[in-house]
Amino acid sequence: MAISELKLPQGVSAHEFKSPVLLAEGLALNVAKQLSDAIDARGTATLVVSGGRSPVAFFQHLARQTLDWSNVVVTLADERWVPVEHADSNAGLLKRYLLQGPAAKAQFLSLYSATANLEQAAEQADRLLGELPPIDVLILGMGDDGHTASLFPNSPNLADALKVDGSRRCWPMLAPTVPHQRLTMSRALLASAKNTVLSISGQSKLTTLSAALAGDDVAAMPIRAFLQPTLEIYWCP
Numbered sequence: 001m002a003i004s005e006l007k008l009p010q011g012v013s014a015h016e017f018k019s020p021v022l023l024a025e026g027l028a029l030n031v032a033k034q035l036s037d038a039i040d041a042r043g044t045a046t047l048v049v050s051g052g053r054s055p056v057a058f059f060q061h062l063a064r065q066t067l068d069w070s071n072v073v074v075t076l077a078d079e080r081w082v083p084v085e086h087a088d089s090n091a092g093l094l095k096r097y098l099l100q101g102p103a104a105k106a107q108f109l110s111l112y113s114a115t116a117n118l119e120q121a122a123e124q125a126d127r128l129l130g131e132l133p134p135i136d137v138l139i140l141g142m143g144d145d146g147h148t149a150s151l152f153p154n155s156p157n158l159a160d161a162l163k164v165d166g167s168r169r170c171w172p173m174l175a176p177t178v179p180h181q182r183l184t185m186s187r188a189l190l191a192s193a194k195n196t197v198l199s200i201s202g203q204s205k206l207t208t209l210s211a212a213l214a215g216d217d218v219a220a221m222p223i224r225a226f227l228q229p230t231l232e233i234y235w236c237p
């Protein structure tokens, strides 16, 4: 199957690449242009990225883009509640692959804090995100179960985190099938981004996307909340 075979909702566009490296290059160029446009217009730019295994090549290519990185704010759509030194920390991933060279000048806002429990960490991240400037670019990923950010099917708090007009910006989440407690941006905050990209690779993600497009129960597959006009989907086999 190729992404061109899927019937996407009106206003959702697809970009197909031959390999993960070409996708990473193309996405990095596009994101750098959008951040640069935001800096020209407002003096600063805000980038929200996802963690997981897929984005490493994209981070490496983006870090090489010529950009006024000192005027870029970077944060995460979701985080595992582990310290930055932990191998599964998304902040650690960013520090290793994106916030390098000139890109190290970007201001990074961490969702993680070493609080007594996950709920307190989420409250602290919620306060921090209250100071986040408007999001210019959001890069989402998607799990094989249709989760995006850490909006996991069957997680406690999911219904609240998925509220279209919810005022809370960060929620504690428990992913039933994966290790680590999670922190996630809410649907409402994620949906406020000016530009949103869903970056996925491989046949299994396309099968998941196809299943998401075939239904409308957002709680069953939270990625459905973002299959909306102006979303750009980047895909490679």
Ligand SMILES: O=C1O[C@H](COP(=O)(O)O)[C@@H](O)[C@H](O)[C@H]1O
Pocket (backbone or CB within 6 Å): 050, 051, 052, 053, 054, 055, 077, 078, 079, 140, 141, 142, 143, 148, 149, 150
């Ligand atoms: O757990 C997560 O998984 C998704 C997808 O990750 P990938 O490595 O399969 O691309 C990711 O988008 C999300 O941020 C992360 O928390």
